[in-house]
Amino acid sequence: MSGELTTTGGFAIEGMQGAMNLAKAMASAKMVPQHLQGSPGDCLMVIEQAMRWQMSPFAVAQATAVVRGKMCFEGKLVAAAIQTSGILEGRLRYDFEGTADKRKVICSGHIRGEAKERSVEVTLESAKTNNEWWTKTPDQMLTYHAARVWARRHAPEVMLGVYSPDEFDTARNEQEVIDVTPQSQRIEQPRQIDHRALMAERLTKCSDVLTVDTQWRNWDAAIANAEKAGKIIPEDVQSDVRDMIAARRAELEQKAAEAPVDEVVA
Known part of the structure; x- marks a missing residue:
């Protein structure tokens, strides 16, 4: 941020000093999420991201959560960021097929200057x-998820700084991968262990953010132990489980913030 005047989401921010003043004002607000209250530094991170996306810092703040010291952003915000980034000609298109658990969505977008859509x-x-x-x-959840997958694969510059670095270091195959390696030659994690299902079961038993944070630590330990044993957990599984934990934490945090009060003043 320089000394020039920047307009983002209706706010005129003049350089770093202007951003810091706004961060202090945001940190003192009672209507921002609890993890941002009293923390101008964290608010400054939100403002910086909002400036990249040309969005209202307060609107961005409402769609954030902090997991293990990292800022996470809700799927609907990521979808909005893609649409307003200017990278697309038109809008993302979502084509649905199938029913029940076989339901699927094909997300397509036309990047400016290219002849064909990417999907x-x-x-x-x-x-x-x-x-x-x-x-x-x-x-609706499928559209949010698909938009995030589309951006990770085809427009990582829009997502940069939003998720943890390990989600950008290695290209990630978001679709199902069929392993054709002979059983006798496999050295990866045993297929009978369904880490996603196991974590889903554990997360249903979490009643607050502290117990969810415990699952973060347990998952990091599981990844490290698997690596030591030479049975590396696939990166897509690692990332999916992290997404599940982050979603559960955000859900519990949102429920706590929306707890009923005795009286609401219009």
Whole structure:
């Protein structure tokens, strides 16, 4: 941030000093998420990201959560960031097929200057977590997930700084991979261990963010132990489980923030 005037989401921010003043004001607000209250430094991170996306810092703040010291952003915000980034001609298109767990969506987008659309396919079976919204509005959740997958694969510059670095270091295959290696030659994690299902079961028993954070530590330990044993957990599984934990934490944090009060003043 320089000394020039920057307009983002209706806010005129003049250089670093202007951003810091806004961060202090945001940190003092009672309506921002609890993890940002009283923390101008964290608010400054949100403002910086909002400036990249040309969005309102307060709107971005409402769609954040902090997991193990890292800022995480909700799927709907990521989808909005892609649409407003200017990288697309038109909008992302979502084509649905199938029913129940075989439901899938094909997300397509036309990058400016290219002749053909780029697409990704996401199935409900592979993307669904224990978050209740996957049951209430599965198609909507699929669109958020597919938009994130599309951006990771085709426009990582839009996502840069949003998720942890390990999600950008290695190209990630978001679709199902069929392992044709002979059983006798496999050295990866035993296929009978379904880490996603196991974590989903554990997360349903978490009643607050502290117990969810415990699952973060347990998962990091499981990854490290697997590496020591020479049975590396695939990167897509590692990332999916992290997404599940982050979603559950955000869900519990949101529920705590939305706890009913005795009286609401209009």
